[in-house]
Amino acid sequence: xxxxxxxxxxxxxxxSLSATAxxxxxxxxxxxxxxxxxxEMVDTHKRIVxxxxxxxxxxxxxxxxxxxxxxxxxxxxxxGLESGKYDAIISSxxxxxxxxxxxxxxxxxxxxxxILVVPKTDKSSKKIADLKGKKVxxxxxxxxxxxxxxxxxxxxxxxDEVGLAFEDMAAGRISGVVCDEPTAAxxxxxxxxxxxxxxxxxxxxxxxxxxxxxxxxxxxxxxxLNKGIKAVKAKKIDEKLRKQWLx
Amino acid sequence: MPQxxxxxxxxxxxxxxxxxxxxxTGLFTAWRIAFFGAILTCLYLAxxxxxxxxxxxxxxxxxxxxxxxxxxxxxxxxxIIGLIAGLGRISGNRIINGTASLxxxxxxxxxxLVQIFYIYYALGRFVKIPDMFSAIIAMAVCYGxxxxxxxxxxxxxxxxxxxEAALSLGMTRxxxxxxxxxxxxxxxxxxxxxxxxxxxxxDSSLVSIIAVSDLLRRGREYASETFxxxxxxxxxxxxxxIMTLFFSKLISLMEERLNANR
Numbered sequence: 001x002x003x004x005x006x007x008x009x010x011x012x013x014x015x016s017l018s019a020t021a022x023x024x025x026x027x028x029x030x031x032x033x034x035x036x037x038x039x040e041m042v043d044t045h046k047r048i049v050x051x052x053x054x055x056x057x058x059x060x061x062x063x064x065x066x067x068x069x070x071x072x073x074x075x076x077x078x079x080g081l082e083s084g085k086y087d088a089i090i091s092s093x094x095x096x097x098x099x100x101x102x103x104x105x106x107x108x109x110x111x112x113x114x115i116l117v118v119p120k121t122d123k124s125s126k127k128i129a130d131l132k133g134k135k136v137x138x139x140x141x142x143x144x145x146x147x148x149x150x151x152x153x154x155x156x157x158x159x160d161e162v163g164l165a166f167e168d169m170a171a172g173r174i175s176g177v178v179c180d181e182p183t184a185a186x187x188x189x190x191x192x193x194x195x196x197x198x199x200x201x202x203x204x205x206x207x208x209x210x211x212x213x214x215x216x217x218x219x220x221x222x223x224x225l226n227k228g229i230k231a232v233k234a235k236k237i238d239e240k241l242r243k244q245w246l247x
Numbered sequence: 248m249p250q251x252x253x254x255x256x257x258x259x260x261x262x263x264x265x266x267x268x269x270x271x272t273g274l275f276t277a278w279r280i281a282f283f284g285a286i287l288t289c290l291y292l293a294x295x296x297x298x299x300x301x302x303x304x305x306x307x308x309x310x311x312x313x314x315x316x317x318x319x320x321x322x323x324x325x326x327i328i329g330l331i332a333g334l335g336r337i338s339g340n341r342i343i344n345g346t347a348s349l350x351x352x353x354x355x356x357x358x359x360l361v362q363i364f365y366i367y368y369a370l371g372r373f374v375k376i377p378d379m380f381s382a383i384i385a386m387a388v389c390y391g392x393x394x395x396x397x398x399x400x401x402x403x404x405x406x407x408x409x410x411e412a413a414l415s416l417g418m419t420r421x422x423x424x425x426x427x428x429x430x431x432x433x434x435x436x437x438x439x440x441x442x443x444x445x446x447x448x449x450d451s452s453l454v455s456i457i458a459v460s461d462l463l464r465r466g467r468e469y470a471s472e473t474f475x476x477x478x479x480x481x482x483x484x485x486x487x488x489i490m491t492l493f494f495s496k497l498i499s500l501m502e503e504r505l506n507a508n509r
Contacts, residue, residue: 075467079476102474141471157458158468168458171371173378
């Protein structure tokens, strides 16, 4: 296996140096945590759907590869990439400096920010810092959780899925949830049981680019996916998808 | 459960860690190697590879405290529930007996993880239970069913003649139970309760699923931010190991004292 990998790496190098043929694999396995609507979620037919999925399919079409998806819990999604369970992650992954040290990313394919959701009964809170002495929830290991931690005095509660954080806020155990703006909009505006209880406050307070994550050093795949992303953007497919999934 | 009328009654539930006793030299040696090995490994990592181990050790202590609180709270509550359930199971009253038996059967048939989710999220729609408390309740309701069986077996292990003798001395059934049967039964059930305590300590890692910041969740939070999965889970495993080994030793000492007092 190692020998084989060595040869495939060597041949990749030769090919990319001579810049002739397609070097990367024809078929890749992509992990996603399908609990993050509308970016990635499981529909009533148990299919994985969402903006990221449609976007990834479009990128794959442009890059000439096929994609199979693996629904993976967020907590450990990076560990699975490292251990080679799949080749890439498309799961609303914000490109951060810490993550860039460990993994490689494509060009950002969408810009999104974190936003705060509070119960409607809370009339005064506008930002996380206003919730001093209270509990604020987020999904474990997300940029939303990192943002909460930046506020001393605010107690963070982390959940395996962001939906559980919203449910906990509905039960009155926490006073706020921080997550990506489209996900917040999906939970707060489009779900009957929550729209009467929660509201989004203020505007997005971070500016983050999502990237497709691959193993460190897998330059061939990054190049291939970047080519696909470029083509998708040139054809304005991403704008169409944005209209379809993000209002 | 055999009704053994001799003095050396021992109920073996066997879910927790193996309790080291001096007569079992193999296990005793293994306990020492594992316990001191785990402590030495922790110290080695903290001092020889401070990056990132020292940071991990600084990040998780409040998680250890929460794990400990949940475990102790749950075993105390479970013992109360278990005693009631155990008395119910040997009650002559058909309704009480049926209720207690139904509780034991239903709870033992549902995975603990599902029970935790159920009490926290499903019931959270109707009653507001604080997170730590609902974790303790979930664990206690589950382990109460197991302890109920332990108490039942413990009470039944006391020879029938003692109850008959107490009754013939003019005690009521309740008096006989309180003054004659239960004090002896407690001695019999204490070791299996210790066993359950260790099993509960390990199972308490399941409450990390309901956002209780226990040892495991603190570790997951650290790993998810730093991606040091190997290092973090190594530390978490070592700390659980040290805790369970420490308590199993404590229980074996307690058992020895109980036997010495006979």
